[in-house]
Amino acid sequence: MKNKLLFLLLAVGACMKMTAQVDDVSVFITPTASYNWFDNKSTVEDGAMYGIQAGFGFGKTIELRGIYEKSSNLDQKFGRYADNLNDLGLDFELTAKDIRVTRKGGEIKANLASGDLAPYLVLGTGIQTYKRKFSEEKTYKTENIYGSGGIGLKINLSPRLTLNFEGRLFGYNMKPNSMLADPELMGDVSGDYSFEEWLEGQKSETMFNYSLNAGLQLYLGGTNEKDLSAMDRAYKQRFGSGLSDFKVTLAPTGAYVDFDDNTAFRDTYLLGAELGVDFTDYVGLRAYYLQATEDEKISLDFDKMSMYGADFVGRLNVGAGISPYVTVGGGYINVSDNYIGEVNDLQFINLSSKYFAKGGIGIDIPLGKRVDLFGAANLLYTTDRDNSDIGQIEGTEELKKHMMYNFGFRVKLSKSVDVDKVVAQAFDEEFAPERRAYDESLEDYEKRIKTYDQKVKERDSLIANYQNRIKELEKELKQAFDENDEIRAAEIMQEKKYLEGQIEKQEKPENPLIRMTPAELESLIDKVLKGVEEEESQKTIEQRLDRLEDLLIRMNQAQAERAAVPSAPGVPRTTMSTEPADVAQSSANDRLIEEISRLKQQLRDQEATIAQMQANIASQDREEASPRKVEIHAPSTPDSATDDLGAASGFNFKKGMAVFIGPSFGDATNVNIGLRSYHAFSNTSIMFTPDIYVGLGSKMAFGVNANGIVPIDINSDFTPYVGVGVGLNYINKKLKFAPNFIAGTTYKLGNGASVFLEYTGRGAFKNNQVALGYRFKF
Numbered sequence: 001m002k003n004k005l006l007f008l009l010l011a012v013g014a015c016m017k018m019t020a021q022v023d024d025v026s027v028f029i030t031p032t033a034s035y036n037w038f039d040n041k042s043t044v045e046d047g048a049m050y051g052i053q054a055g056f057g058f059g060k061t062i063e064l065r066g067i068y069e070k071s072s073n074l075d076q077k078f079g080r081y082a083d084n085l086n087d088l089g090l091d092f093e094l095t096a097k098d099i100r101v102t103r104k105g106g107e108i109k110a111n112l113a114s115g116d117l118a119p120y121l122v123l124g125t126g127i128q129t130y131k132r133k134f135s136e137e138k139t140y141k142t143e144n145i146y147g148s149g150g151i152g153l154k155i156n157l158s159p160r161l162t163l164n165f166e167g168r169l170f171g172y173n174m175k176p177n178s179m180l181a182d183p184e185l186m187g188d189v190s191g192d193y194s195f196e197e198w199l200e201g202q203k204s205e206t207m208f209n210y211s212l213n214a215g216l217q218l219y220l221g222g223t224n225e226k227d228l229s230a231m232d233r234a235y236k237q238r239f240g241s242g243l244s245d246f247k248v249t250l251a252p253t254g255a256y257v258d259f260d261d262n263t264a265f266r267d268t269y270l271l272g273a274e275l276g277v278d279f280t281d282y283v284g285l286r287a288y289y290l291q292a293t294e295d296e297k298i299s300l301d302f303d304k305m306s307m308y309g310a311d312f313v314g315r316l317n318v319g320a321g322i323s324p325y326v327t328v329g330g331g332y333i334n335v336s337d338n339y340i341g342e343v344n345d346l347q348f349i350n351l352s353s354k355y356f357a358k359g360g361i362g363i364d365i366p367l368g369k370r371v372d373l374f375g376a377a378n379l380l381y382t383t384d385r386d387n388s389d390i391g392q393i394e395g396t397e398e399l400k401k402h403m404m405y406n407f408g409f410r411v412k413l414s415k416s417v418d419v420d421k422v423v424a425q426a427f428d429e430e431f432a433p434e435r436r437a438y439d440e441s442l443e444d445y446e447k448r449i450k451t452y453d454q455k456v457k458e459r460d461s462l463i464a465n466y467q468n469r470i471k472e473l474e475k476e477l478k479q480a481f482d483e484n485d486e487i488r489a490a491e492i493m494q495e496k497k498y499l500e501g502q503i504e505k506q507e508k509p510e511n512p513l514i515r516m517t518p519a520e521l522e523s524l525i526d527k528v529l530k531g532v533e534e535e536e537s538q539k540t541i542e543q544r545l546d547r548l549e550d551l552l553i554r555m556n557q558a559q560a561e562r563a564a565v566p567s568a569p570g571v572p573r574t575t576m577s578t579e580p581a582d583v584a585q586s587s588a589n590d591r592l593i594e595e596i597s598r599l600k601q602q603l604r605d606q607e608a609t610i611a612q613m614q615a616n617i618a619s620q621d622r623e624e625a626s627p628r629k630v631e632i633h634a635p636s637t638p639d640s641a642t643d644d645l646g647a648a649s650g651f652n653f654k655k656g657m658a659v660f661i662g663p664s665f666g667d668a669t670n671v672n673i674g675l676r677s678y679h680a681f682s683n684t685s686i687m688f689t690p691d692i693y694v695g696l697g698s699k700m701a702f703g704v705n706a707n708g709i710v711p712i713d714i715n716s717d718f719t720p721y722v723g724v725g726v727g728l729n730y731i732n733k734k735l736k737f738a739p740n741f742i743a744g745t746t747y748k749l750g751n752g753a754s755v756f757l758e759y760t761g762r763g764a765f766k767n768n769q770v771a772l773g774y775r776f777k778f
Contacts, residue, residue, distance in 0.1 A: 025221065025282055025316050026057040030164065031675075032215035033694050033702030034069065035735055036101075039207035040077075043179045044099050044130065047074045048700050048730050049211070051103070056326070057219060058282040058314045063109040064326060067126065071101040072700025076132075076179070099179075100131040103170075106359075107148065108312070108328065120166075122150045125357075127396060128172055128209075132179055142179070143395045146172035152213075157677055160219040161657075163690070163704075170209040173394045176202050204394055214704050216675055216692050247284075247414035249276040254298065255290055255406040257307075257380070263400050264341030264348045265333070268292040270307060271300075274408070284313045286327075304336035309358065323364040327376065330357045354382040355390060358404070370412045378404040459506050466499045466506075473499070656752070660693075660773030667767045668732040670695030676773070685711055689723070695731070703729035703762075707740055720745040731767050738763035752776065 030053040038044040048071070055065030076099060105126015112119045125147050132140045152166025251274040259265040272290035279285075287310045292303040309331015317323040333354045335341075341348040362376025380402040383393055393399075473496045480489040656678040664670045674693025681688070687709050695701030707725025714720065723742035728735070744758030753776050760769040 024059060026219045027054075027221050028057055028063070028065070028217055028219045029054045030065075030215040030217040031692075031694070032067075032069070032213055033692070033730070034211045034213035035730055036071075037210040038101075039209055041176050041205055041207050042130070042174065042209075043076045043078055043176065044101065045075045045077050047733060048072050048702060049101065049103075050694050050700060050702060053215065053217075055106075056314060056316065059280055060114045061111050062283050062312075062314065063111070064106070064314055064328065065109060066106050067103065067124070069103040071099070073698070074099045074101060097132050097134060100129075100133070102129045102131075103127070103146075104129075105146070105148070106328075109152075111154070118154045118156065120152045120154060122148070122152060122166065122168065124148045128170065130174075130179060140179070142174060144172040144174050145393055145396065145399070146170045154217070157690075161677070162217045162219075163692070164213075164215045164217055166213045166215075168211050168213060170211070171206065172209075173204045173206055173392055175204045175394075204392065214692065214702075244415040245278070245280045247278040247412045249278060249284070249286075249410050249412050250274070251276070251374070251408045251410040253288060253290065253406055253408040255307075255404060257405075258403040260400040260402050262343070263382070263402075264343050264351050265305070265335075265402075266342050267296055268303060268305070269296065269298050271298070271302075274410070276313070276410075278313075278412075278414075282315045284315075286311045286313055286329075288331075304339035306334045307356075308332060308334070309356070311358065315364070321366070323366075325362050325364065325376075326360070327362065327378065328359045330355065332356070333382070352386060355387055356402075357381045360404070362406075364410070367409070370414075372410045372412070373408075374410055375407040376405070378406070380404050463503050463506055466503050470496055470499050656775050658756070658773045658775035660691075660756075660758070660771040662758075662769060662771035664695055664701070664731075664767060664769040666765070667734075667763075668695070668697065668699050668701060670697035670699070670701050672696075672701070672769055672771065674771070676775075678775070685713075687711075689725075699732060701729070701731045703727050703731070705729070705740055707742060709742060709744075711746075717748045718745050719748070727762060729762060729767070731762075736763060738766075741765070746775070 031050075032053060033048065033050045035046070035048050037046050049069045050072070051067065051069030053065045053067045055063060057063045076097060103126055105124050107122045107124030110121045110123075112121065125145065127143055128146045129141065129143045134140070148168050148170045150166050150168030152164055154165075155163040157163055253272050253274045255270040255272075256268070257265075257270065258267050270290035270292050272288060274286055274288040276284055276286040287308075289308040290306060292305040292307075293299050294301045294303045309329055311327040311329030313325055313327050315323050315325045333356055335351050335353050337350060339349070339351060341351045358378050358380050360376050360378030362374055364372040364374045366372050382400045382402070383390060383398050384400065385393060385398065473492050477489055477492045477496070480486075480492060658676045658678070659674070660676065661671065661673050664672050672693045672695045674691050676689055676691035679688040680686075689707050689709055690705065691707070692704050693702065695703075705725055705727030707723050707727075709721045709723030711719050711721040721742075721744055723740075725740040725742070726737065727740050728737050730736075739762075741761045742758060744756055746754045746756040748754050753774070756771075756773045756775060758769075758771045758773065760771065761767075762769070
């Protein structure tokens with residue numbers, strides 16, 4: 001069994017990407033189911049319990065929770081005591097009855113990590129009640145105070161949802177005879193009361209119960225720091241206490257204790273001091289010492305009694321406003337030998353000092369950034385037992401309840417935070433990328449200006465050289481005319497004409513397409529083609545064709561103009577070779593022509609479709625006198641029905657949550673109520689769907705399952721699916737690890753919601769479930 005459970009935990013953990021819970025104060029609720037192994041001395045058969053946990057979380061580390069658990073039908077087993085009956089010579093057997101077990105208590109949960117698989121510890125106490133019902137009029141009941149401890153493992157399904165598994169140990173003291181007594185056997189016909197005498201001789205014994213618990217914990221409220229920007233965190237700190245998280249606190253303190261009337265302690269005022277440490281704005285520890293005053297008055301005349309102890313403090317708000325808080329702790333009531341107690345006007349001396357447990361609520365009212373006024377109301381519990389015997393406490397009747405009220409003002413010693421500086425720094429960091437991009441653009445612009453100026457200078461210098469050469473040619477031309485050298489004159493005139501053309505070319509910029517490098521031309525074509533695809537829903541095919549054809553014509557015209565530049569005989573060309581550009585030009589032409597052909601084919605297909613639709617409409621009009629309405633349905637979008645269970649890009653952890661209810665039959669008949677989450681894998685329609693459920697009926701059931709399903713796309717609002725998985729299920733008082741087989745269909749409602757009807761066969765169809773569920777986006 002342990003190996004099967006470990007395998008299930010590892011399988012679920014391997015399929016999950018983990019995220020942390022919220023960082024500040026949160027409220028949580030956790031439905032739970034557990035299997036319990038009861039102490040043999042209690043006569044209670046092992047079985048299941050279900051319940052709920054709720055409380056407050058203080059950051060990622062500490063949680064305070066109240067718990068309530070209730071058993072399903074449990075029977076008794078008397079094997080441990082059968083030999084005792086034989087020794088007494090009794091000829092009857094003890095009658096097994098139904099047992100009802102409940103637990104009510106509180107626990108502190110300490111999360112040891114916030115990573116992928118996060119272990120945690122729990123420590124608590126409460127009241128465990130056994131009820132053995134003999135008839136409608138007669139019920140035997142015993143209440144026991146227990147202490148509990150355990151270790152758990154939580155799997156984070158989302159920032160606000162965790163799947164918890166934990167093992168706990170419950171220790172308590174109880175007399176076995178409270179569960180063995182049977183009114184039908186109180187003395188037999190022969191007057192033999194040996195059984196009753198044996199029961200009376202039973203003593204209280206320490207017993208231990210063990211439980212394996214599973215729960216789905218939902219966090220409400222609070223924020224997750226990793227989801228906040230630097231600016232969000234800065235403003236959050238601005239409206240906080242204005243101090244660093246770690247603080248040392250000092251407080252002069254007053255208190256009043258209203259002791260239980262059945263104790264010899266006298267109601268009294270106390271004065272003292274408190275020393276504390278706050279680890280964050282929400283969690284801290286307080287140690288205190290209080291000395292009682294005389295005559296139930298506030299004075300400096302001190303009595304012979306003192307109290308000291310320590311509390312855990314969990315604040316429910318930041319320190320900038322009125323902050324409620326809860327406290328849990330304990331301490332010691334120390335009385336001197338000459339302290340005089342009083343009960344009903346009777347005086348007592350030599351009273352025993354007592355340990356006490358304490359819990360309460362309070363508020364802090366800030367008087368300034370470093371000073372708070374506070375007040376609190378607390379419940380104190382003590383027992384009548386000696387301190388050395390406190391571990392033998394059994395039931396609530398041994399507890400004495402007292403009220404304690406404390407008040408004072410608290411000074412906080414901590415480093416002050418310049419929140420304005422933090423906000424300004426966060427603002428600077430928030431827009432730093434934009435400023436860097438702007439500065440870089442300015443630098444790039446300045447570089448381009450300098451490059452442009454340099455090119456202008458080079459152009460002006462080149463034009464000046466051309467003009468100087470033209471002047472020289474004009475002199476040489478005049479000389480050639482004077483010498484009647486026609487050949488030389490023709491050469492000079494041709495060179496002069498070429499140079500004048502070069503000057504005109506330099507003064508009038510070339511076509512930008514001609515001046516592009518091959519890489520720049522390819523990049524331009526990519527952008528144009530991408531832009532045409534993106535315009536598919538805005539422009540007609542004809543408009544996109546016109547754009548591409550115009551670009552093709554302009555590119556080829558520019559190429560022709562560049563190729564037509566003349567060169568005089570004997571005059572070296574001043575431009576660089578254009579062969580690479582010609583190759584890129586040809587490649588770009590091919591790509592544009594290919595895209596134009598594709599669009600023309602698409603246009604022809606579209607025209608054919610329209611013609612066919614018109615022909616169909618005309619045919620229908622001829623067949624029917626009344627006009628028919630033709631509906632053209634657009635292709636399915638990502639929000640279609642298949643998205644309800646379809647594939648996702650990446651491993652999606654926010655695909656949806658669902659609740660379901662339905663009957664189960666086979667090994668046992670129950671009504672199952674459960675919760676399921678949906679998670680999609682990359683590039684596949686397979687979905688991971690873990691769930692947890694509780695079955696209500698004559699015999700309680702519960703289970704945790706890890707399943708995978710595959711939707712079947714039929715182009716409808718209905719999407720059938722099939723799946724398989726494994727589960728750990730408690731059914732018919734047996735805990736089993738078995739395969740699951742699933743078939744169902746879902747119907748899309750809109751806005752991401754859907755309903756589904758599903759059949760699940762568990763354990764080779766020994767248990768069957770039909771469930772109706774509602775799925776919503778989470």
